[in-house]
Amino acid sequence: MHFPQSVRGRVSVAWLALVVAALLLVAGLWWWQGQRQAANTSGTSAQTPGRGGRTGPAAGGAAQPVSVDVVDRRDMRVLVSAIGTMNARATAVVRAKVSGELQKLHFKEGDEVKAGQLLAEIDPRSFQAAFGQVQGALQRDQAQLKNAQLDLQRYQALLAQDSIASQQVDSQAALVRQLQGTVAADQGQVDAAKLQLSYTKVTAPIAGRLGLRQADLGNVVNPSDTNGLVTITQVRPIDAVFSLPEAHVSTLAQQLAQGQELPVELWDREQKQILGKGRLNALDNAIDTGTGTVKAKAAFANADGRLFANQFVNVKLQVNQLDQVLTVPATAVQNNYVYLVQANQTVTQRKIQVGVTDGDRVSVQGDLRPGDQVVTDGIDRLREGAQVTVIDAAKVQKVDQAVQDASSLPQSMRNLTPEQRAQVAKMSPEERKAFFQKLRAERNGKAAASGNGR
Known part of the structure; x- marks a missing residue:
């Protein structure tokens, strides 16, 4: 085809x-x-089998880089951990005690206020008018009483001279007593009107931290308003409420009865930052049978104001202290073993009995002595008798910090020398802009020259 x-x-x-x-x-x-x-x-x-079924590099292999820390003796706290909530020592809803138009506000939301501090003002004109009215009635009745008393004195002088009937003197005396009662009633009305007038100035009933404003200028406020004007919570001092296992109840109750101070620490959700230090104040009077726990309350000064009402916290209560016990870093312990670095730069496993943990240290019992070096990083690459090279922890930390610092810098700053970075930090925005423009021009010129050379 x-x-x-x-x-x-x-x-x-x-x-x-x-x-x-x-x-x-x-x-x-x-x-x-x-x-x-x-x-x-x-x-x-x-994959060469190691002790306890572990695998690792061969004995004749290269030395493994590891980080180490020292075994030492120190005081260790026995801590009980719990989850707690912050409770304000006192809470008050600031409400108007009289009805009227809200004319002035003298606070900012979130402010710290003192007891008796002026917070707001209500239109006082109607209360001033009522006060003036009852005050005028009082002055009128006081004048009538004064006149009646003078008449009584004259009648009594005439009665002494037998120039007037005693019945007339008695009637005048009764009139004086009647007017005295009227004046007393008038004085009560004046005091009541004065009190109502004073209620037009709204003051803080307790010291504490203000919440969000619940009424605006121009609103007509009433004593029956549910939300009031603002809420005050007393957070200096402040309390933490948490639950403890009933196994600790008898010991804690005895220590509180003896007046011992039981320190308490508060930590954030990630347990990386401490929020406050205080002491245990009281235990509840009954154990919750459903959970087997008892509620406890601890007090905190909260001088820096970092603690808020209803805030979630991690609680660490110190119930005892172990004096001068043998400790190792918590990162050195793996399956109740530690790797001990020997004088010939090899490692050997030592079985230990783990005790209490306090921070990044753990108390242990075993064939260890103060000053021994145990591996804290690189354990997964080791086996019995492995050769190691100890890395300076300070240098590793400096390298990690330098990497973190470099990653946090802007892209334009990462290729600068430390001297250039310090120089840029002192520049104004205009000088910094000119500096980078000049730097880019120099780099472009070098790149062009290198290309022409090829």
């Missing part, structure tokens, strides 16, 4: 493409098989 020349050309190109694809597939399979065999060989040589 005869094909046109254009068709024959397309067929040749297709066959050529198929041949090239087949060759590439064969080469890829050959490379993949070689890599797989090399990986299997490397993995087999590295």
Whole structure:
């Protein structure tokens, strides 16, 4: 069969493409098989059984880099951990005691206020008018009483001269007593009106921290308002309420009865930052049978104001203290074993009995002595008798810090020397902009010169 020349050309190109694809597939399979065999060989040589079924590098392999810390003796606290909630020592809703238009506000939300401090003012005009009215009635009745008393004195003088009937003197005396009662009633009304007028100035009933404002200027406020004007919570001092296992109840109750101070620490959710230090104040009078716990309350000064009402906290209560016990870093312990670094720079496993944990240290019992070095980082690469190289922890920390600092810097700052960074930090925004423009121009010039040289 005869094909046109254009068709024959397309067929040749297709066959050529198929041949090239087949060759590439064969080469890829050959490379993949070689890599797989090399990986299997490397993995087999590295998997040498160690003590307790662990695997690790061969004894004759290269020294493993590790970080170490020192075994020492120190006082260790026996801590009980719990989850707690902060409770305000007192809470007060500031409400208007009289009805009226809210004219002035003298506080900012979130402010710390003192007891008796002026917070708001209500329109006082109607109360001033009522006060003036009852005060006028008092003055009128006081004048009538004064006149009646003078008449009584004159009648009594005439009675002494036997110039007036005694009945008239008695009637005048009764009138004086009646007016005295009227004046006393008027004085009560004046005091009541004065008190109502004073209620137009709203003051803080307790000292504490203000919440969010619940009424705006121009609103008509009433004593029956549910939310009031604002809420005050007393947070200096403040209390933490938490639950403790009933196993500690008798010991804690005895220590509180003896007046012993039981320190309490508050930590944030991640238990990375301490929020406050205080002491245990009281235990509840009954154990919760459903949970087997008893509620406890601890007091905190909260001088820096970091603690808020209803805040979630992690609580650590110190119930005892162990004096001068043997301790190791918590990171050195793995399955009740530690790796001890020997004088010949090899490691050996030592079985230990773990005690209490306090911070990043744990108390232990075992064949260890103060001053011994135990591995804290790189344990997973070790086995009995492995050769190690101790890395200076301070240098590792400096490198980690430098990496973190560099990653936190802007992209334009990462390639600068420390001297240049210090210089840039002192520049104004305009000087900094000019500096980077000049730096980019110099780098571009060097790159161009290098390209021309090639």
